[in-house]
Structure formats: structure tokens, C-alpha cells
Amino acid sequence: MARTRSEERRAEILRAALEVIAERGYRGATLGSVAERVGLTQQGLLHYFPTKEALLVAVLEERDRWDTSGGRDREGWRLDLLESLVEYNAMRPGIVQTFSALLGESVTDGHPARAFFTERYAQVRANMADVLRLEFGERLPGGLTPERAAPLLTAVMDGLQYQWLLDPASVDMPGAFRDFLRLLAGSAER
Amino acid sequence: MARTRSEERRAEILRAALEVIAERGYRGATLGSVAERVGLTQQGLLHYFPTKEALLVAVLEERDRWDTSGGRDREGWRLDLLESLVEYNAMRPGIVQTFSALLGESVTDGHPARAFFTERYAQVRANMADVLRLEFGERLPGGLTPERAAPLLTAVMDGLQYQWLLDPASVDMPGAFRDFLRLLAGSAER
DNA sequence: ACCCACCTACCTGTAGATCGGTAGGCAATG
DNA sequence: CATTGCCTACCGATCTACAGGTAGGTGGGT
Structure with missing residues (x-):
């Protein structure tokens, strides 16, 4: 073997x-x-x-x-793969919990995971920007650029995870994520 | 005294x-x-x-x-007050860090702050929904209701805090938050 | 006289890490 | 072929360092 x-x-x-x-x-x-x-x-x-x-x-x-x-290749994610990822995560509370706990700890002084997360989020944001550009082009609703929207997309994923971990019954994480994507898609109906 | x-x-x-x-x-x-x-x-x-x-x-x-x-009264927040809150937080990394660290820990088993956060986020979501309804009425972009948008608003605030704490120089937390509000306001230009 | 605001001394538990083994496998060597 | 020696994969004992919490004070203010 x-x-x-x-x-x-x-x-x-x-x-x-x-x-x-x-x-x-x-x-x-x-x-x-x-x-x-x-x-x-x-x-x-x-x-x-x-x-x-x-x-x-x-x-x-x-x-x-x-x-x-x-799930990721050289060209990065695509938006529908992100959606699947969130759905996948919703079935794996353990993994989500591990990294949410670590992320939370990592903001404390001298935490050994801090550098890891700092670096990683820079990458993730860059990736998200690529994904958004690929999907929506240069101009998003609200006059946003992909670079400006990337931190928001990232924040939504993380923030939803915390809410979902604390109270899975009250938070439909994949549904909420799709809602956000719809916002980004800019179906402007009011 | x-x-x-x-x-x-x-x-x-x-x-x-x-x-x-x-x-x-x-x-x-x-x-x-x-x-x-x-x-x-x-x-x-x-x-x-x-x-x-x-x-x-x-x-x-x-x-x-x-x-x-x-900042909050019986009627809850207003959206511009939320914006000020984020700006205020951006000048108080200490407080943000305290509660981000606690939130992260709270998802672990048997953490003494877990019940607190669970309850609190339910309240916060309800509040956010009120704020959104007050500001935008019943229909938001993407066909969202205030109740559906509330977890997103909450998630963005929390998620941005982590990114900002990890790398304040790379993340303009108040700016990003305003960007998100613009998304919600639904200026549909593309 | 009493209580409040502390302190000293101490106990118990736990956590990470070190030290020094031992048992088994495997290869080279006499 | 057997002995020697070394490497891997562990374990037991032990060290050090705290950490939270208890017991029983002491001293000053009212």
C-alpha cells in the first residue's frame, strides 16, 4: 500500500x-x-x-x-459552486464549527492561527472578486465593483455560519445565502 | 456620591x-x-x-x-444609526474584538455564553427586520422581505468585523457596510 | 461592634511537555 | 544463522506552570 x-x-x-x-x-x-x-x-x-x-x-x-x-480549480470557484458549498456545509456542522471556532479565537492576541486566517481571507476575497467578475462583469447593483462586493460575499458566508451554528432551526443558511446572491444579481424589483 | x-x-x-x-x-x-x-x-x-x-x-x-x-430606543434602531454604529465600532477595536472572540467561542459545546448569543441573535434579527421594514417597506430588492434580509444584514456586520479585525488595513468596514446598504436600497444600476 | 474590602496561604486539578524507557521490525554483519 | 544495532511507535513517570476556588484571616471605616 x-x-x-x-x-x-x-x-x-x-x-x-x-x-x-x-x-x-x-x-x-x-x-x-x-x-x-x-x-x-x-x-x-x-x-x-x-x-x-x-x-x-x-x-x-x-x-x-x-x-x-x-471543488476549486485554477480559475477558482463559480458562483453556483459556492452555493453548493454552502449547502454542503449545512450538512456538516462539525467542520463549520471547527473553523468558526478557530476564526473567532484567531482574532485574539498571538493566536497561532491568526496569520493563517489573515492570509487566507485576503486570498478568499481575491477569489470572490474573480467569481463575481466572471458572473456579473464589472458593474454590480449599487454601483459596486467586484472588489467592493467581495468582502460582503465573504462576510455573509461567515456571518450566516455563526447564526446557523447558534440556532440551526431558526436560520436557513443556504436559503439566506441564495437570497444574498439574488441581491447581487440585482433583480431590482421592489 | x-x-x-x-x-x-x-x-x-x-x-x-x-x-x-x-x-x-x-x-x-x-x-x-x-x-x-x-x-x-x-x-x-x-x-x-x-x-x-x-x-x-x-x-x-x-x-x-x-x-x-x-442609540436604541423602544422603536429600535434606524438604518443610519446602524451605519454610525459600524463607524463607531471601527474606532473601538477592543470592544469588537471582545465580542467577536466570544461569539466564536460560544459555538463550542457547553460554552457559558452560548445561550446569551443564541437569544441575542434572535432579538437582533427581529430588530433588523423592523429597521428594514421601516426604511424600505415590505419589498426589498431580489424579492426579499425584511425578515429574509435581516439575517443577511446581521451576517454582514459580523462577518465584516472578523475580516477587519484580522486585517484592518485591507478592509474598510464602514465603507463595505455602506456598500451593503446600497445593495439593499436597490439602486439597480448595472 | 460590625461589616466591607480585601489579602495570605493553600488545595486540587489539569495541561503541555520532557525523559527515559520498551517492544517489535528490519537490515547489516560476523 | 544468529547477533548486533538501529529505527519506529509508542507508554509510564514526572516536571512545571498555572488556574480556579476555598478557608480563614486582617484592617479600616461607620
Whole structure:
């Protein structure tokens, strides 16, 4: 097999870490609880990831790989794929919760994920601008350019996630997202 | 004086707690560091707030009082006041950071602020719907109702805060918010 | 005389990390 | 072929550092 036992172990650990971080955030997560989930001791876990921060970094890197491969190609997303992504997320509260918790923590001082998110959001905004340009051209409703609308699109996705995580029954995340896209499409009826 | 020394102390402590939570989140904040900031020992602090959670609750309650008094009256916000609020927030990264960090944490399991935020967002959405109805009537662009647009408005505010906190130089939070309002106003030019 | 506003001392728990192993596999070597 | 040696994958014990919380004070103001 191409995949060694060790690589499998690492993958298991990352999956477990994702879960634990979703439940407790990074600061609240303990190496012990991650280890327990994969049938290791804390010290055994540290054999694979030498520090807690290294584990977090690995989690973030894996997310990045996922984002950069599945569903996205060199030309970036298309708007309907974004819509599918939101629908997909609505079925995976765990993953959404992990990254929402991490995003929230990351704004605190010296958080190890801060640089990651800062960089990533710059990329995401650039991507969103491309997507919008591809879909709507240079001029959007309200006189917006794709660059001006990109932070809004990004903000809506994130903001909706928080509302949805807090109260899934009251917030139709995919529906609301589609609503926003309709706003951007500029069906100007009043 | 109407305000007793003890009440002043509490207010000081709450202010300090706000700062520390902004810097480290709730889980990362320690009673000791809050105490230090007001020239107390950790145990001295516990004299005023018997547990860490009690302190958090007090912080949240104060925020609620602030929200419910300043700028908002029985009829709720108006849209231009919301705009001012965003501008005001853009000058107070500390407060924004506190509540963004708390919101992020609150989606994790058993977080003491979770109920607070869940309830609060329901209120906020209802309020936003009122504001939108007052400003735009029943029909918004894209065929939206005020109720459908309210989660979007809320999401934009929160989402922009994260982007702005991570990279203030790259995100013009008030400007972006105004852009969104323009979308809602439905100036349909393309 | 009493209470309020604290403090010192202490306890308990927990978390991340280090140290020093051990057991098994595998390859080179005498 | 067996021994030696080394590498990987762990575990137990332990260290250090806090963190939250308790118990029992002390001192000053009313």
C-alpha cells in the first residue's frame, strides 16, 4: 500500500483533532482528549505532532489542501459552486464549527492561527472578486465593483455560519445565502 | 456620591475583563490577569464576582444594557444609526474584538455564553427586520422581505468585523457596510 | 461592634511537555 | 544463522506552570 501505517495514524489524529477543536476550540482542546479518540496516550500523540501548535498547523494545512483541490480549480470557484458549498456545509456542522471556532479565537492576541486566517481571507476575497467578475462583469447593483462586493460575499458566508451554528432551526443558511446572491444579481424589483 | 466605591470597583473590573477577553478570549482569560489590571489579587476579584463565569455573565449583561440604552430606543434602531454604529465600532477595536472572540467561542459545546448569543441573535434579527421594514417597506430588492434580509444584514456586520479585525488595513468596514446598504436600497444600476 | 474590602496561604486539578524507557521490525554483519 | 544495532511507535513517570476556588484571616471605616 502506498499509504503507510504512520500516515494513516496521522490522518486519524487530524480527524480527531478536528472534532475536538469543534467541541472546545483550540484553547479548550487538550492533547489528551484528541489522543483518547484515536486510542493513544497524550505522549503517543506527541510522537506524531511534537507540540499542540504543530497539530493545529497540520489541521489548518489539511483544510487548505482540501480547499485548494476539491471543488476549486485554477480559475477558482463559480458562483453556483459556492452555493453548493454552502449547502454542503449545512450538512456538516462539525467542520463549520471547527473553523468558526478557530476564526473567532484567531482574532485574539498571538493566536497561532491568526496569520493563517489573515492570509487566507485576503486570498478568499481575491477569489470572490474573480467569481463575481466572471458572473456579473464589472458593474454590480449599487454601483459596486467586484472588489467592493467581495468582502460582503465573504462576510455573509461567515456571518450566516455563526447564526446557523447558534440556532440551526431558526436560520436557513443556504436559503439566506441564495437570497444574498439574488441581491447581487440585482433583480431590482421592489 | 450616588455611586459607591464598590460599584466603581465592579465597573473597573468589568472594563478590565473586557480587555482581557479581547486579548485572550474567555477560555484564555485568567482571573489573575483581570485582577492585576485593577490592582487586585485574584482572590480580591473573586470577592466581587464569585466565579469566572459570573464575571463573564456580568460582562455580557453590561453589553446588553449598553445596547439597549445607547442609540436604541423602544422603536429600535434606524438604518443610519446602524451605519454610525459600524463607524463607531471601527474606532473601538477592543470592544469588537471582545465580542467577536466570544461569539466564536460560544459555538463550542457547553460554552457559558452560548445561550446569551443564541437569544441575542434572535432579538437582533427581529430588530433588523423592523429597521428594514421601516426604511424600505415590505419589498426589498431580489424579492426579499425584511425578515429574509435581516439575517443577511446581521451576517454582514459580523462577518465584516472578523475580516477587519484580522486585517484592518485591507478592509474598510464602514465603507463595505455602506456598500451593503446600497445593495439593499436597490439602486439597480448595472 | 460590625461589616466591607480585601489579602495570605493553600488545595486540587489539569495541561503541555520532557525523559527515559520498551517492544517489535528490519537490515547489516560476523 | 544468529547477533548486533538501529529505527519506529509508542507508554509510564514526572516536571512545571498555572488556574480556579476555598478557608480563614486582617484592617479600616461607620
